[in-house]
Amino acid sequence: MIKKILTKNIRVRFAPSPTGPLHIGGARTALFNYLFANQNNGSFILRIEDTDTQRSELKWVQEIIEELNWLGIEWNEGPDIDGKFGPYKQSQRIDIYKKYLKKLFLENKAYYCFCLPEELEAKRQEQMARGVAPKYDGKCNNISKEIIEKNLAEGKNSVIRFKVVSKKVKFKDLVRDSVEFDTSLLGDIVIAKNMNTPLFHFAVVVDDYLMKISHVIRGEEHLSNTPRQILLQEALGFYHPIYAHIPLFLNSDKSKMSKRQGDVALSDYHKQGYLPEALINFMVLLGWNPGTEKEIFSLSQLVKEFSIEKVQRSGAVFNMQRLDFINNHYIKEKPISALTKLCLPYLKDFDTTGFSKKELEKIIELHKPRMKKISDIFLLCDYFFIDNLTYNKEMLRWQKMGDNDVKEALEAVEKALLKKWPVRITSSAHNASRSDAGWNKENLEKVLMQEAELFNLKKNYPLKNRGFMLWPLRVALSGKQSSAGPFEIAEILGKEETLQRIQDAIGMLS
RNA sequence: GGUCCCAUCGUCUAGUCUGGUCUAGGACACAAGAUUUUCACUCUUGUAACCCGGGUUCAAAUCCCGGUGGGACCGCCA
Numbered sequence: 001m002i003k004k005i006l007t008k009n010i011r012v013r014f015a016p017s018p019t020g021p022l023h024i025g026g027a028r029t030a031l032f033n034y035l036f037a038n039q040n041n042g043s044f045i046l047r048i049e050d051t052d053t054q055r056s057e058l059k060w061v062q063e064i065i066e067e068l069n070w071l072g073i074e075w076n077e078g079p080d081i082d083g084k085f086g087p088y089k090q091s092q093r094i095d096i097y098k099k100y101l102k103k104l105f106l107e108n109k110a111y112y113c114f115c116l117p118e119e120l121e122a123k124r125q126e127q128m129a130r131g132v133a134p135k136y137d138g139k140c141n142n143i144s145k146e147i148i149e150k151n152l153a154e155g156k157n158s159v160i161r162f163k164v165v166s167k168k169v170k171f172k173d174l175v176r177d178s179v180e181f182d183t184s185l186l187g188d189i190v191i192a193k194n195m196n197t198p199l200f201h202f203a204v205v206v207d208d209y210l211m212k213i214s215h216v217i218r219g220e221e222h223l224s225n226t227p228r229q230i231l232l233q234e235a236l237g238f239y240h241p242i243y244a245h246i247p248l249f250l251n252s253d254k255s256k257m258s259k260r261q262g263d264v265a266l267s268d269y270h271k272q273g274y275l276p277e278a279l280i281n282f283m284v285l286l287g288w289n290p291g292t293e294k295e296i297f298s299l300s301q302l303v304k305e306f307s308i309e310k311v312q313r314s315g316a317v318f319n320m321q322r323l324d325f326i327n328n329h330y331i332k333e334k335p336i337s338a339l340t341k342l343c344l345p346y347l348k349d350f351d352t353t354g355f356s357k358k359e360l361e362k363i364i365e366l367h368k369p370r371m372k373k374i375s376d377i378f379l380l381c382d383y384f385f386i387d388n389l390t391y392n393k394e395m396l397r398w399q400k401m402g403d404n405d406v407k408e409a410l411e412a413v414e415k416a417l418l419k420k421w422p423v424r425i426t427s428s429a430h431n432a433s434r435s436d437a438g439w440n441k442e443n444l445e446k447v448l449m450q451e452a453e454l455f456n457l458k459k460n461y462p463l464k465n466r467g468f469m470l471w472p473l474r475v476a477l478s479g480k481q482s483s484a485g486p487f488e489i490a491e492i493l494g495k496e497e498t499l500q501r502i503q504d505a506i507g508m509l510s
Numbered sequence: 511g512g513u514c515c516c517a518u519c520g521u522c523u524a525g526u527c528u529g530g531u532c533u534a535g536g537a538c539a540c541a542a543g544a545u546u547u548u549c550a551c552u553c554u555u556g557u558a559a560c561c562c563g564g565g566u567u568c569a570a571a572u573c574c575c576g577g578u579g580g581g582a583c584c585g586c587c588a
Contacts, residue, residue: 015588051588121585127511130511134584180514181513185512199588220582224513224582252521289523289524291524293536315516319521319538322521325537469547470547470548475547481548485547
């Protein structure tokens with residue numbers, strides 16, 4: 001007797017296994033579930049599938065929760081948020097599974113199997129070599145009760161198998177329409193190691209039923225698992241949830257995204273300084289689009305606009321360049337004080353104490369358009385915090401300049417700066433502070449743009465090609481092939497350090 | 511090997527259901543140009559795709575069939 005599908009109350013779940021860091025593909029599965037639940041006024045459940053006690057660890061449960069929270073994906077029920085259908089960790093539901101396991105035994109739908117893993121593996125190899133679908137041959141299906149008791153009493157290695165009924169299983173999938181499998185190709189599956197150790201298929205089916213899950217939205221790798229679970233549902237008299245199998249993230253060679261070819265943990269992206277809003281936006285566009293040309297979405301917009309039916313059927317290559325682009329977009333949008341806060345941890349190896357909050361914000365602002373990810377800030381702005389820049393003196397040359405030309409240019413800069421901001425010989429505190437007055441980007445620009453033209457006139461360089469003065473200056477201040485502009489740098493560095501760096505450059509040329 | 515899924519620019523995709531408006535649109539990347547002292551940002555422009563073969567039709571990216579290619583699964587993992 002199969003009960004009707006529950007669709008009035010939308011309830012979905014994300015069911016990760018805490019055997020390692022949260023996979024980025026898992027994060028997208030969670031996202032799709034979250035979006036689907038929230039746009040339908042439903043509930044989103046986080047369920048921890050830790051039946052594999054060997055590999056499951058508490059720290060991974062914590063990581064899953066932390067990283068999902070960081071992304072901004074919230075659930076209504078889970079290991080940390082109690083609901084009516086808990087507990088939400090499978091390791092705490094052993095008695096529940098036992099009850100249904102007994103039911104299966106009682107109805108003669110499950111049996112003990114005493115085959116050894118090695119002999120099973122040998123059979124599997126042999127079958128595959130012969131070109132047939134590897135499947136369990138049902139050897140232990142008809143062992144007598146006495147033998148079973150005896151084996152069990154002796155503590156012989158055993159597992160519990162479910163009798164897979166041969167039939168055509170057809171189900172509707174929100175992403176793939178109708179899918180059909182012939183279960184006669186399937187062998188009897190192992191659903192538990194023993195009465196206290198249920199396995200994946202069984203625990204999933206029981207929990208989805210008990211937790212009143214209406215829609216199972218999961219990765220495509222589970223598509224071929226679905227008929228087994230449907231058979232289990234039928235054997236237990238459960239309703240069938242509606243399925244939606246979403247496409248996989250792919251490596252650039254189109255294989256399933258794997259660690260071998262790059263980062264797969266959500267935390268890796270977190271650590272590198274990808275913003276949660278960027279990751280969300282990027283992930284959702286891999287396999288879904290609104291059908292319009294809009295590409296930037298916040299999580300709350302997605303709740304409104306997302307549609308599971310528009311999810312793509314084929315896998316999507318995880319394209320880092322596109323992630324970088326989207327991340328850069330969100331970095332540029334971020335208010336400067338918030339962005340600075342995010343950058344600071346990546347600057348912890350520098351001594352930033354000499355800079356005020358305002359100055360640090362200016363530094364970040366300057367490098368914002370260049371940042372693909374927050375961690376980039378380290379290499380982008382290091383020259384502000386390094387006392388003695390090291391660079392090749394050839395770098396100081398602009399176009400056809402020689403050492404002497406560069407030296408002249410820098411000396412002209414120095415002279416002009418000192419003229420406008422003279423060094424006081426009588427070093428009273430009052431005068432010292434006055435000498436820096438008006439040392440800002442605007443004034444520096446005014447003075448030096450003019451000076452650059454005078455220099456060109458003198459040297460017979462093209463008048464408007466101000467690089468003859470500004471390029472050496474910028475390199476002297478940054479020590480870099482590319483950096484922010486010289487006026488901006490000088491403003492933040494302050495007069496003393498600016499003049500010092502010019503002096504250092506001149507020193508290299510003598 | 512078996513089963514299932516999939517197939518539009520290098521990548522993500524729109525268009526496919528309801529065939530004509532598609533000499534196939536957008537975005538990333540790439541290239542060129544403008545701007546700038548450099549890089550980046552910004553703006554403009556450009557290169558670039560309907561897997562192949564048949565069929566149906568006045569008309570096919572779109573419907574049908576067959577290939578081919580790619581992927582997932584086939585566990586006492588999930």
